[in-house]
Amino acid sequence: MNSYDFCVPTDIRFGKDKIECLSTEIGKYGKKVLLVYGGGSIKKTGLYDKVYEVLDGFEIVELPGIEPNPKLSSVKEGAGLCKEHNIDVVLAVGGGSTIDASKHIAAAAFYDGDPWDLVLDRSLVKKALPIFTVLTICATGSEMNPGAVISNEETKEKLEINHPLLYPTLSVCDPTYLYTLPPKQTAAGCADIVSHIFEQYFQPNDGAFLTDRFSEAALKTCFKYGLVAMKEPDNYEARSNLMWTSSIALNHLLTFGKGGAWSVHPIEHELSAFYDITHGVGLAILTPAWMRYVLNSETEKRFATYAREVWGVNSGNDRDAALEGIERTEKFFKELGLPGTLTEIGIDDSDFTLMAREAVRTSGLSSRAYVKLNEKDVENIYRACL
Amino acid sequence: MNSYDFCVPTDIRFGKDKIECLSTEIGKYGKKVLLVYGGGSIKKTGLYDKVYEVLDGFEIVELPGIEPNPKLSSVKEGAGLCKEHNIDVVLAVGGGSTIDASKHIAAAAFYDGDPWDLVLDRSLVKKALPIFTVLTICATGSEMNPGAVISNEETKEKLEINHPLLYPTLSVCDPTYLYTLPPKQTAAGCADIVSHIFEQYFQPNDGAFLTDRFSEAALKTCFKYGLVAMKEPDNYEARSNLMWTSSIALNHLLTFGKGGAWSVHPIEHELSAFYDITHGVGLAILTPAWMRYVLNSETEKRFATYAREVWGVNSGNDRDAALEGIERTEKFFKELGLPGTLTEIGIDDSDFTLMAREAVRTSGLSSRAYVKLNEKDVENIYRACL
Numbered sequence: 001m002n003s004y005d006f007c008v009p010t011d012i013r014f015g016k017d018k019i020e021c022l023s024t025e026i027g028k029y030g031k032k033v034l035l036v037y038g039g040g041s042i043k044k045t046g047l048y049d050k051v052y053e054v055l056d057g058f059e060i061v062e063l064p065g066i067e068p069n070p071k072l073s074s075v076k077e078g079a080g081l082c083k084e085h086n087i088d089v090v091l092a093v094g095g096g097s098t099i100d101a102s103k104h105i106a107a108a109a110f111y112d113g114d115p116w117d118l119v120l121d122r123s124l125v126k127k128a129l130p131i132f133t134v135l136t137i138c139a140t141g142s143e144m145n146p147g148a149v150i151s152n153e154e155t156k157e158k159l160e161i162n163h164p165l166l167y168p169t170l171s172v173c174d175p176t177y178l179y180t181l182p183p184k185q186t187a188a189g190c191a192d193i194v195s196h197i198f199e200q201y202f203q204p205n206d207g208a209f210l211t212d213r214f215s216e217a218a219l220k221t222c223f224k225y226g227l228v229a230m231k232e233p234d235n236y237e238a239r240s241n242l243m244w245t246s247s248i249a250l251n252h253l254l255t256f257g258k259g260g261a262w263s264v265h266p267i268e269h270e271l272s273a274f275y276d277i278t279h280g281v282g283l284a285i286l287t288p289a290w291m292r293y294v295l296n297s298e299t300e301k302r303f304a305t306y307a308r309e310v311w312g313v314n315s316g317n318d319r320d321a322a323l324e325g326i327e328r329t330e331k332f333f334k335e336l337g338l339p340g341t342l343t344e345i346g347i348d349d350s351d352f353t354l355m356a357r358e359a360v361r362t363s364g365l366s367s368r369a370y371v372k373l374n375e376k377d378v379e380n381i382y383r384a385c386l
Numbered sequence: 387m388n389s390y391d392f393c394v395p396t397d398i399r400f401g402k403d404k405i406e407c408l409s410t411e412i413g414k415y416g417k418k419v420l421l422v423y424g425g426g427s428i429k430k431t432g433l434y435d436k437v438y439e440v441l442d443g444f445e446i447v448e449l450p451g452i453e454p455n456p457k458l459s460s461v462k463e464g465a466g467l468c469k470e471h472n473i474d475v476v477l478a479v480g481g482g483s484t485i486d487a488s489k490h491i492a493a494a495a496f497y498d499g500d501p502w503d504l505v506l507d508r509s510l511v512k513k514a515l516p517i518f519t520v521l522t523i524c525a526t527g528s529e530m531n532p533g534a535v536i537s538n539e540e541t542k543e544k545l546e547i548n549h550p551l552l553y554p555t556l557s558v559c560d561p562t563y564l565y566t567l568p569p570k571q572t573a574a575g576c577a578d579i580v581s582h583i584f585e586q587y588f589q590p591n592d593g594a595f596l597t598d599r600f601s602e603a604a605l606k607t608c609f610k611y612g613l614v615a616m617k618e619p620d621n622y623e624a625r626s627n628l629m630w631t632s633s634i635a636l637n638h639l640l641t642f643g644k645g646g647a648w649s650v651h652p653i654e655h656e657l658s659a660f661y662d663i664t665h666g667v668g669l670a671i672l673t674p675a676w677m678r679y680v681l682n683s684e685t686e687k688r689f690a691t692y693a694r695e696v697w698g699v700n701s702g703n704d705r706d707a708a709l710e711g712i713e714r715t716e717k718f719f720k721e722l723g724l725p726g727t728l729t730e731i732g733i734d735d736s737d738f739t740l741m742a743r744e745a746v747r748t749s750g751l752s753s754r755a756y757v758k759l760n761e762k763d764v765e766n767i768y769r770a771c772l
Contacts (some may be wrong), residue, residue: 001561001626003401008394014643015389175387208621209610210631213603222594237593240387245596253639256630257400386768 001207001257008251010144011170014244016236018172019134022054022091025170029130030088033079035343036063036093036102042136045180050132051093059086063105066094069102069272072152073113078105082118082129092133096140099133100148103166106131115154119161128165134172137181138243139189139280141196141250143171158273173247175239183230185230187336188280190226190242194219194332195283196249199262202294205302215254216309221245223310223332230336261364263371266289267378270355275347283343284338288330289384295322313380342385343346352382387593387643394637395526396530397556400630402622403522403601404558407487408440408477411556415516416474421468422488424480428522431566437520447471449491452662455658456487458538461501466489468515478519478554482526485519486534492517502538504548512552520558523567524629525575525666527636529557551729559633559738561625569616573722574666576628580718581669582606582635585648588680588756591688594643601640602695604736607631609696609718646752648693649757650676653764656741657747661733668726671731674716675770680757681708728771738768 013021026033033055042048052060061174063078070073082105090109092102106129107289108115119126124154133143142148146166151158177185201215221241228238248254267290268282295303300318307313307325315321330340360366365373419441427585428434438446449464467473467770468491475496478488492515494501504510519529528534532552537544554649564572606629614624634640653676654668681689686704695701701707716726721759725731742764746752751759759767 001401001623001630005397005398005399011391011393013391018389061407105406207627209623209627210603210607210634213606214600217596217599217603220599224595237387237595240643241593244387248596257626 002259004256005253006256007164008144008167010168012144012173012247012327013170014173014240016176018174019050019054021170022051022132022134022172023056026058026089026091026132031057032059032085032088034063034085034087034090034105035060036078036090036094036098036105038064038066038093038098040064041180042093045177047093047134047136047177051091055334059085061087066098066101068097069151069158070104070149072116074101075104075108075150078102079108079111079115082109083378087129089130089132092131093121093136095135095137096142099131099135099142099168100150101142102131102133103128103142103146103148103168104150106160106162107163107166108278119150119152120158121162122161125161125163125165130162130169131166132170132172134174134177135243137185138246139192141247141386143168143173144247144251145267158269159227164317167319173243175236175243176234178229178239178243178305179234181233183233184278186229186233186283187226187338188278189246190229190278190336191224191284191333191338193242193246193249194222195264195280195287197254198287199220200255200258200267201306201379202263202302203258203260204370204378208260210252211256211258213309215304218245218249218254219310220373226332227335247353260370261368262370263365264292264362266359266365267310270359271347273358274351274355275345277345277347281338281345283322284333284336285340285342286381286386287333288326289381291326291329293377293381293384294373295326299371342382349383349386352379356382388530388645389415390642392638392642393550394553396554398530398559398633399556400559400626401563402560404437404560407556408437408518408520408558411444412475412477412518412614413439415652417443418445418471418474419447420449420464420471420473420476421446422452422464422476422478422484422491423478424450424452424484426450427566427624428479431563433470433479433520433522433563437477445471447473449550452484452487455492455537455544456483456485456535458502458536458540461490461494461536463502465494465497468495468640473515475516475518477524478517481521481523482528485517485521485526485528485554486536488517489528489532489534490536490547491513493547493549495553505538505545508549509550510546511547511549514549516555517552518556518558519554520560520563521629522563523571523575524564524632525578527633529554529559530633530637535647540546560627561622561629562620563645564615564625564629565620567619569619569723570664570762572615572619573612573724574664574670575632576608576615576722577666577670577719579628579632580608581650581673583608583640584673585651585691586641586644588649589644589646590756594642597640597642597644599695602692604631604635604640605696609736611720612723620660647754649680649751649755649759652745652749652751653767656745657733659744660737660741663729663731667724667731670719670722671726671728671771672767673719673765676713677712677715679763679767679770680759682726682757685757704722724759728768735769735772739764742768
């Protein structure tokens with residue numbers, strides 16, 4: 001079990017109608033709020049009106065239109081609004097993209113140079129506005145962690161800013177807000193959560209027993225309730241368990257005492273960058289291929305443990321159990337209605353070499369991943385997804 | 387799944403030699419430290435000297451001699467020292483008792499009346515000194531929660547003070563500090579951790595699926611490593627997993643989305659109060675008896691789930707599975723070397739009626755427990771332990 005520092009100060013308000021607390025809680029910091037949101041679905045669902053109702057008496061400045069991959073230009077605009085209106089609190093109402101943009105804005109509000117500097121050098125983050133979130137999509141876990149991924153349109157870079165000051169102060173997690181999610185977003189979000197857990201679970205066995213059992217618990221929850229949420233969008237038990245699991249999956253609990261670089265995320269990252277596909281869709285296609293590729297005499301024991309503990313596979317032989325676990329995983333993604341191959345989403349092999357190079361160059365794939373992968377390996381994995 | 391508020395701001399520094407961080411971290415708050423500890427075992431192990439080495443240059447005032455059940459008089463003495471020396475930080479080096487006393491002291495340092503007032507009315511807690519802890523016994527979880535149990539010698543009351551300001555700012559959890567624990571303390575601590583998990587796990591099934599699976603993961607960890615730690619006191623993997631599980635077992639994670647009153651703790655509370663036995667020993671004796679007593683056609687499903695998920699019991703019949711799970715639990719406590727009956731520790735039935743009355747009067751046993759228990763029920767449970 002590796003040494004580990006763990007501190008997650010975010011105040012989670014979980015349950016129906018928890019949004020009512022915002023008036024009191026935001027009020028502790030001031031009356032001027034920057035309201036950050038995305039494409040406007042919150043207007044259709046009534047959540048936008050609800051926010052105004054709860055924050056009656058507050059001065060609200062709006063930053064709408066945050067992109068699915070939030071752009072630096074939006075961050076600049078938001079930081080400008082914070083300075084111009086002397087904003088006290090940034091309130092993100094939306095999913096991971098809206099929250100990520102809000103985090104960067106909260107830090108950029110106290111920085112005079114180009115906000116991109118903060119991404120390149122986190123030591124420049126000295127202060128941040130309090131960040132409040134109202135979650136409408138569960139997937140990224142951004143509501144309970146200090147990270148944010150921002151795209152710089154000019155340099156074509158997509159990088160993470162990560163700083164303890166960027167933990168949201170308070171996050172409202174109301175499972176009923178997920179009832180109106182389109183099935184595609186429910187499915188892709190679920191694949192994202194599952195992948196976050198896998199990335200931390202498939203690491204060298206280092207004796208972090210509790211953490212590994214927690215990961216299995218979180219995976220079981222996704223597999224059980226992912227399908228329920230698809231069939232019954234307004235099933236509270238399903239939505240609430242998935243919502244809490246998505247926060248848990250990326251708030252460092254599942255990597256406590258462990259370590260290592262992630263595998264499938266950097267491989268998917270290039271797919272999204274080159275073809276602008278949905279992140280969760282890319283993960284669902286790549287994950288079973290990656291699993292089969294890294295399955296060997298050394299890793300089969302862990303894959304077999306996964307199969308037995310999470311899927312209840314009975315096979316006594318590790319390799320057979322491992323393979324059955326991988327098949328079950330693949331079947332789950334299919335049952336969510338997600339595509340199973342790159343071909344299905346119109347991607348051929350023309351960029352595989354370039355993408356593989358980039359994936360290895362910009363990540364720990366070849367140095368610190370569960371099974372170290374070079375460019376040729378990554379290309380092979382892409383190819384196995386055709 | 388019930389609505390739930392969750393916020394655990396404590397900074398956990400987990401691993402070997404993490405104590406080195408104290409100089410920097412405490413230094414953020416000032417230079418005057420109240421060092422609180424117990425009977426002096428930290429002098430034998432060298433930890434006392436280590437604290438002075440790390441805090442070289444700090445002004446340290448000592449409050450030694452904190453009792454296993456910390457007394458109000460110690461709290462008064464500590465609060466007096468804080469005021470007299472203008473203390474900046476309270477540093478607890480020890481187990482739950484030392485940390486509990488330190489929490490109460492940290493709040494009492496800012497209160498002019500009798501510190502007991504703060505226990506009786508938590509709204510009087512307006513401010514508290516930062517609390518730092520160095521954990522030497524894992525059992526109570528006090529290093530990562532906002533509660534403290536204090537005994538008032540004059541009124542003969544033993545009550546909890548609980549306030550968000552009492553979360554430790556930072557806790558050093560170094561598993562190697564557990565290597566020198568006497569076997570009896572390792573065993574009793576383990577029984578305490580297990581009981582904390584049971585109290586939260588055995589509650590009405592409310593759809594908090596992830597939370598229940600987390601509890602099973604935590605129980606598996608205790609059952610696996612409790613016995614290892616008894617046989618190999620310096621087994622790092624065992625000590626580290628138990629140490630982290632003890633924090634997790636009582637930092638609210640395992641009650642997320644659940645609720646209800648505890649059962650075995652209030653029944654044990656009277657045993658400790660009347661006979662001054664070790665809390666964990668009382669819990670180990672009572673738990674199997676309580677389980678058998680509340681096992682019925684309504685609860686057998688949950689006990690069967692426990693048996694199957696935690697112990698891998700195969701029986702298809704719920705009642706049989708449940709009974710086997712209870713037997714395994716009892717066997718585990720015995721293998722830890724803990725006594726199995728009250729008779730073994732010299733307790734007869736002379737106070738059962740009185741203790742049962744007190745247990746019901748001072749708790750939620752008859753109103754909100756998993757299976758509601760009246761005085762006669764509690765007396766029957768005591769009797770089953772003879």
